[in-house]
Amino acid sequence: MSRRANPNSPSPRRGHAPEPVPSGLISTKEHRMFCEFADTVRSSRYIGLCYGPPGVGKTLSAEDYARWPEQRPFVEMPHPIVDWFHRGANRSDWHTLLYTPLVNTPPGRALTELTVMSNRHAMLRARHIEDPRRETNLHGASSYTELVIIDEAERLTTRALEQVRDFYDRSALGLILIGMPGIEKRLARYPQLYSRIGFVHHYRTLTIEELTTVLSTAFAHLGLASPDATEAIAAIARTTAGNFRLVNRLLNQAERILKLNNLDLVTAEVIDAARDALVIGTS
Template sequence: MTARSGAFITTKEHRRFVKFADAVRTHRYIGLCYGAAGVGKTLSARRYAHWDVAEPFLDAWGPRQPSDAKVYGVLARSRSVLYTPAVACSLRLLRGDVGFLIVRMDACIGEHLSIGEAKPTGFKSGLTELLIVDEAERLSTTGQEHVRDVFDRTGIGVILIGMPGIEKRLSRYPQLYSRVGFAHHYRPLRGDELTFVLTRHWRQLGLALDEADFTDVQAVASIARITGGNFRLLQRLFVQIARILKINELKVITDDVVEAARSTLVIGAT
């Protein structure tokens, strides 16, 4: 996982997502990925599709530069596009956005494959292998039908990412649901993995997490209770912890510091 300003942390759940996405992409099925808000589904999808590199490049379509060859190589490895439908997305907008993304991705992959060719063969379609739709609950019935049509006509693998319950909702549409080949439940951080991620957060604050120190153990227990291993809540909580440490010139994360940070967030009952 990754904070917007931090380095990516490869968790067990992310590795499970990668295996799931590889399977969907290889076997060209429709896959469902579901999990609670904030557990890291979107971050894993963006990482898998190299979307931090791909998105601005595909959006800012224009004259090509020699330096673009490096980006072509990245996109040729992922062969995946990530699309998030707008709220109340119309069929016209959906068709146009998804079509443009796939065509532009195909063009970039084709550019990479043609490097070194004495006589370039020109544009090729069908090079994109995976379409990831985030916030899939936003798709209307006609939107779902369009995604199914893209899947049927192009043979591209499709991943629909959403909240728990999306699998039950889609089961009411047998034409789409019958094409689902894989499902992946994206879970929160637990046990040693949560400790590993917390160690990284401690380190980012210039501190060392000591499992033999009762103060640290107590703080970890409080964080686990408050966040339930939710990645987004961990990020938000540590922003407040860093602020409290700085204001009070503290060098230790205590249970009181964690509770003070929790009191500034709207995260529901704990």
């Protein structure tokens, strides 16, 4: 289904670009809609809001759009651990920064981290440009940063949100806030912020048609027989309700059960056994 960058993996050596990390992300309709949403916010330079239940794929889509598994070591690791100026790091599709604040991040920390990331991004991109745009506004992003995506934005306090708005006002970029359902109601209480929101995207769960496509792709990747039986597909749909992350967890358990029993076909019984090995909420 998907593969995230390993946070414990070793940092790239100085003078060497990190090897590309394949996202393994299946291009669903929701993912394509998110990319169109991000493109619009980036080109129009306004604030976008994306919300949806946990596990539907919001973070995965943001990471894929920002090419974050490949870009992150250069932007988040301090010099001299990483050579910002490596030729292989000058990528035209590295136009977006992804920031995930800590729980209860103080306003000053969010502003500082966003500014530092943007400055490193500018140093990274300016190496092989004939007319380098190194200037930055006071506490603002460099002109190389076209879009900033803030994941789990509900972690930001009211003062931190105000600092983020100020950072946005001082920078010529687009800004996307990603959060859980209800964040749109919270932001509606802050006129200076919601008046700048130009696009709201509701990230939804997979439909049964897309779930079937995702399952076919995932099982082909695992080298297993395709779950043609409608009972198996119905069992997966019933268990996951189209939640992308839960589908991934369920398939991991199903693969384990298939190996233990030397099977190569997913059935409703296998899915039920896999479900018993998980903790599944009701939301």
